[in-house]
Amino acid sequence: MTQFYQALLRDGGPRLGPRLRRCFAAWAGVEDDGGPALEHARGRSRTALADNDLCGRYLHDVPTGDGRLRTTATWAAGRKGAPGWVRVTVEGDLDQAAVTAPGFMPAFLATGRATDGAVPVEAGPHLIGPEEVKELTGWLARPDRGVPVIVLTVDRSDPNLVAACADHLAETLAGVALVARLYDARTQDDLNAWLGGDLSVFGGGLRTYLPGVRPGEETYAMRHQPRGGGAIRDQGVRSLEVVVKGVVELSVHRAVPADVRQTEPRIARVLAGALPPGELHAAPPTPAAIAVPRGPRIPRPAAPSEPQTLQPEPPAQPEPPAPPDPQPELTTAPEPGVEPDPVPEPEPAAGLADDIAAKLADRLDESVLDALVDMARGGDTETTALIKTMAAHLDALTRAVESTGLLAVRAPGQELERLRRQYDQLELDYTELQECERKAQDRIRWLESRLAEHADPVYGVQTDADRDDCWEAESLMEVVQRARKQLRHLDLPDSLDTEVSKLDVMYPRQRRRWTGRTWDALRALDAYAAARADARFTGGFYDWCARPLPGAPAITPTMVSMKESDSVSGNPKYHRARVFRVPTEIDPSGRVYMPSHIKLQQVGSPAPRMHFLDDAGGATGKVWIGYLGDHLPNTRTN
Template sequence: MASQVTRLYQAVLRDREPPISIRLRRTFSEWTEAKGFPPASAARARTEHEAGGARLVMERRGGGCGRYTLGEPVAGGVLRTQVTYAESVPGMTGWVVVTVEQHGGREPEAVTAPGFLPAYLRTARITDGAVHVEDGPVVLDETEVDRFVRTLADPRRRVPAVVVSVDAQRPEAGRARADHLAAALTGAALVVRLADLRAQDRFNETLGERLGVYGGGVRTYVTPFDPAGERYPERHLTMGGPRLRAQGAAALGVVVEGALGRTARAELPDDVRRTMGAVRRVLSGTAELSAIAAAAAPVPAPVDLSREELRRGMMALTRQPVPPAAPETASETASARSAAAPLSTAQSAVARPGAAGPGASGTAAPGTRPAAGQGSSPGPSPAAGPVGGAPALDVAGLVRAVADAVVKELRGELESALNLAASSASPDDEPGLLLREIRILGAHVAGLRDIVAERWRDGPPPVAGEAGAPAETRAGTRAEDEPGARTRTRAEGEPGAAETREAPAETRVEGGAGRLRREHLFLQKEYADSAAEARRLAWQVRRLERMLTEAGHPAYGAAPEEDVFEPTGLVDVLVRARATLRHVSVGDTDGPAARLDLDHPALCRTWAAKAWDALCALDDFAGARSSGAFSGGFYDWCANGADGRRTIPTGMLAMRESRSVTGSAKFSEPRVFAVPQEVHPAGRLLMEAHVKLRPVGYPAPRMYFHDDSGGASGKVWIGYLGDHLPNTRTN
């Protein structure tokens, strides 16, 4: 009779970075070496070893898949740890399935995660398909609560989340419990520790009274999870603080057993289940590696013939409407009959070949016209205009047509031509500079088009020379400079004379205001130049420190190699960020940024420098957090800056909006921006965190972002860079 098999542990890990085999073999071998086995051999496809009653089999097939099996004796049976992996193929992300099973024995052993998993999880960004699987506990501060709640409610989440609350009686107990749980549940669950009482209060307030955790307790949130519609909160088991303090490790063991039991019984994802059988056949030699790719291809859904027939019938009923013929006057018919007939017939022959009937030669005799309803579609009618006068010029339509042509049609051709020019440039040139400048120019043209469209939306402005037009628009002259203006003023008598005498005072006031405006613009330019010079000097200091370090003076520290980038505007920053920052993704915000560049050319350089510093700091932060080198939020990153870490002053940061903004659809909706579905299933989310490029005054530019560095994408997403969005003080 076959021995009883009990699965005690299962982890399904997604690994996007090939090759999986090298990192997995190294970390697994280090773990088995500590158990007395020799190092794994990369040259042999299959190896078998025995040590201390345990047996190890490691097998692989090329670079596509492999399986490691370790059998260790236990009371009355064998504890078998098996690791199966498959590299990424088209249509499937690479995966690693880790299982621990007990064969035989009376009682199931108390197991924890295999010891190689923490080291393997540190080699790349490993997920369960939606959630980043960490090698240790995640510390959750107040600013990260909303993101974590969204992670809990993500329908793609497969692993349970174990949340450790704050123990006010024993402040260090929470840290120790989280470390213990993370070591036991590595790969099979996400362990989160609330950093302080503020984070705990925000977490409980967000989830509600029946779903919260407090008092030093631990709660396991299983899947699926919907805080708004949860009908059975008891599914998410809680281990109270008093029991944890009284029983210690035994109570934590109950939490571990419950979480591992959930994942051990879980079904494999569809693509893993399909390819697992192919991997087994490949390793047994009964199939080729191509069988994995074939199994990974999704099975096409069967075609519903009735629905397809309905779709075809509806498409058959769809026809392009025929425009009505333009009416003609008798005089137009008499004067244009001879000239229009050959053209109309030729157009009819081209538009409807064979429509003339059998024997038609494709041309018509002079003087003939198609009958109404039988000939070709009428040609475009001339623009309607006043009777007896020239056609009226549609200025608004012309502006829109030109702007659309430049932005939509010519931009692609310009980029293609510049790509060709850049590829043929000399080695001393900077090919990317030309392309970056055309993209900036394109964004500015698009911004101008939007401005023009907005101003025409309420009706066209008065044309120069028309009644109601401003004086400065009439032939570019002021009212007092028009011919006869001075003569009319003198001929109007004493009132006009009095106005003439008062004119010099008004002129002096206007001249003084103009002088102040010019001085203000000059000071803005000087400030921008000073800020740029300060940035250049800071870069020079970092370069000199690096030279001193290389010369044998390590006390000065070492700064990373970097190019000096002096942005000319906000659009320049966006283009540069998309090209160079790996952990920051910039959304569709070129329009608002271009408008600030165009409206405030003197100030945009200063804002651009601050925006670039913030983006670089976000990129460094996201890289550190996604790799596990840092576990806090962006505010902590900037508040506790270390050597070599790019940060910005915390005074520029606002991690949340006020309740008056988030509680009002009028104000919160403008702060909802697009993100990929891997970040949020709806493809859009509310972004509260923002960088204040100018704290007060007008304009006050803002850069809104969403931190998913600890989520599935491992990036920070920029949703908006532009003028201050509406709030209770602006509207």
């Protein structure tokens, strides 16, 4: 699914869950009974509400155009008095859609005083006068601000138009932007005096100030996009579409805070009863704690033992009939003086129902038949009373089983949704396991490097530089940007950004899984190229991954392929798709075929690949990344 909208809010007010649930249910048109779990379907639309005192998740899935849109609101109470958090996302199986804030967001923001963690995010625009300018500049300067601030200036020719535009922006961008409207010209002058000429706003226009405003130090002031007053006066609210689209797209790429990233995968498990509520904010679980439970293992039948001679037992003496047991029995009472039949050995599961039916039929002797006839005639013998008791217990047991829904036949849509929820949860658990494995591998490499240096075991000491190596990113573009700054033996051209951004936007759930692998692969390539440049290693990158230097970054060799298949290399169409830019020192044409690639995901769709050219031992001494994106065309994709 493609993610179109994301809001991340902090709310320390009371009754966070009930407030959010009430607004969400009213927007979705659902009559909420307040129960712990509610599912409602109307046509092709479906709404699900599930929560408890600590967390909750509300979902509204509706058809739209040729696909569907899914709005999800997830919340959790804060840890040890910290404010709770809310994450709202809108996803769909559409290539593109004009998505704005869900309709319940303004109503929810009006119930409390939410923030993005640094600045207030409210239901309507802030009216800024001369007394509030200092507060506005404080919001703009906050280094931890996550949402953009949209400032609208005064238009003396039509003040009502500016007010209408501010209201429209506050509604469509609820939760992902702070909208401020200046009260008068004096306020505008005071604000511009603080911003400086490059960042000023005037003339009835507006400006979107992204996080990280630095008056007098901006190297590219136009990243804070202005919108002229003339366009607003000519087109009115329609002129704001480009502003809304830009801010909504920006919200999708906003990094998820660490506490939200750690807690959110556990919410579904808490709501399903698979995890105690007290574990919601606990330390990351071990792999065993989040393993998928399996059914009991059926023991193999034991080998037959040697036959033994049994001593004859004295015949059982008849005993007076016991009163009916309150628990239902599966056998009938024996007649006085008749020795009960031996208990049969358990039969295999196959044909179990038929075997039981046959055995019960054999046990219906004449006394039971007589009791049934007596019961039909209104008699009240002891056997008849026992049968009545058994029938009552069996009827109660049947009703109890039916009430649980265990025997109900699920509709295809319900079964599909159940499987989809299980798949989503398994995907989150798998991603968490991958992160734990990455950190463990990084720790092992650090210990190996220290052992190689000192020939002495050292434990429990890790420097900040070592700890930074196991870095977690929120998007592939973030990985690419960091690699361009830190990895000196790699070259990542700007041409990568198109396909990388496409993976980030089109597959928001999988991108966290790919970011760790991509960063590890880039670090391994950089370490390999550095070792080749210093003549500390001979061989190719595949050899490096199989036998790296002690403590050096590496990836598993199964992720690396140094060539393409003959069906790809020999096909002109597929061959051309793998030709990428290189400097003329490598090839005079400036382009070269790059069959070597790293599999960021082995199978599935998408299955991202990173194609590279190894020139670590050549003229440039670098590894050149030619492509990072979805699997290039081959005989299977075409």
